[in-house]
Amino acid sequence: xxxxxxxxxxxxxxxxxxxxxxxxxxxxxxxxxxxxxxxxxxxxxxxxxxxxxxxxxxxxxxxxxxxxxxxxxxxxxxxxxxxxxxxxxxxxxxxxxxxxxxxxxxxxxxxxxxxxxxxxxxxxxxxxxxxxxxxxxxxxxxxxxxxxxxxxxxxxxxxxxxxxxxxxxxxxxxxxxxxxxxxxxxxxxxxxxxxxxxxxxxxxx
Amino acid sequence: xxxxxxxxxxxxxxxxxxxxxxxxxxxxxxxxxxxxxxxxxxxxxxxxxxxxxxxxxxxxxxxxxxxxxxxxxxxxxxxxxxxxxxxxxxxxxxxxxxxxxxxxxxxxxxxxxxxxxxxxxxxxxxxxxxxxxxxxxxxxxxxxxxxxxxxxxxxxx
Numbered sequence: 001x002x003x004x005x006x007x008x009x010x011x012x013x014x015x016x017x018x019x020x021x022x023x024x025x026x027x028x029x030x031x032x033x034x035x036x037x038x039x040x041x042x043x044x045x046x047x048x049x050x051x052x053x054x055x056x057x058x059x060x061x062x063x064x065x066x067x068x069x070x071x072x073x074x075x076x077x078x079x080x081x082x083x084x085x086x087x088x089x090x091x092x093x094x095x096x097x098x099x100x101x102x103x104x105x106x107x108x109x110x111x112x113x114x115x116x117x118x119x120x121x122x123x124x125x126x127x128x129x130x131x132x133x134x135x136x137x138x139x140x141x142x143x144x145x146x147x148x149x150x151x152x153x154x155x156x157x158x159x160x161x162x163x164x165x166x167x168x169x170x171x172x173x174x175x176x177x178x179x180x181x182x183x184x185x186x187x188x189x190x191x192x193x194x195x196x197x198x199x200x201x202x203x204x205x
Numbered sequence: 206x207x208x209x210x211x212x213x214x215x216x217x218x219x220x221x222x223x224x225x226x227x228x229x230x231x232x233x234x235x236x237x238x239x240x241x242x243x244x245x246x247x248x249x250x251x252x253x254x255x256x257x258x259x260x261x262x263x264x265x266x267x268x269x270x271x272x273x274x275x276x277x278x279x280x281x282x283x284x285x286x287x288x289x290x291x292x293x294x295x296x297x298x299x300x301x302x303x304x305x306x307x308x309x310x311x312x313x314x315x316x317x318x319x320x321x322x323x324x325x326x327x328x329x330x331x332x333x334x335x336x337x338x339x340x341x342x343x344x345x346x347x348x349x350x351x352x353x354x355x356x357x358x359x360x361x362x
Contacts, residue, residue: 006304009304010309018219018222018226018240021237021240027208030244030248032249033238034275034276099270100267103339104339105339
């Protein structure tokens, strides 16, 4: 019997789960689990958090009269606003609905590229924001904890060394954590997508 | 077209969803998730269906594009349709059913993109249509099909 005939026979079979879904679909209530939809949801959460955090930074700028803290928090605030605007641009550009116009290869590449872009953004945020937020948090915490000015608190060499060590440890840690989190969430999927793209693209004759 | 018309059109072509999802779902849970995702993506893409292609071809593309971009479990497929679920009354039907299942099992053992290529070939799409669906060259399709058929023959032996 031909492979085609064997294959066509599968068409004639029914599946209870699929039939149940067809008979009671409630299309509007279905939620997508597409990775790009998840990323889009994450971007929305990031933006909400970003706005909340930016408001806190503005309050700190107003209520803590230390120029060193203000400088660091000011820089972090600028980066936070940049991160929010980047997240918004990405949020608008990500199209989570699967396209019927694109070929399979084009669609896989589109998904792959969107995910990589999101990962790079997360890593950049970790690299740019954390050194300043660590320094700002360290000085602010130290000044409040010691009950002295930041100038006085930071005048001790041991504190300066502690600040450098904190930045040296926390920044790579935050960077690594962002990378780890991404890999945990999408690493395997990204790898499979990459392999499938490679399989279709390679061996072109 | 209303939701009801859309569902009627999908229902008439549900064999496509059943077959393609069956080639990729790792277990019954994932199979249900993929059914749902394909249906949802088809519904969302529905406004872009211009009618210049057949509905079945449009659904086929949506189905493949959804399944292969969906985050799936990274484990080997561990479920299969059971023959004793069906209790065929005619012996020839039983043989056909068994052969179909063997073919499905064989295709599941192929690389993910090869499964997409061979299924569209077995569903009657010509090399040009497959090339367009996959986004690869015509010669590449021919070479791949040749290799895939050899692989299936080896598996089925």
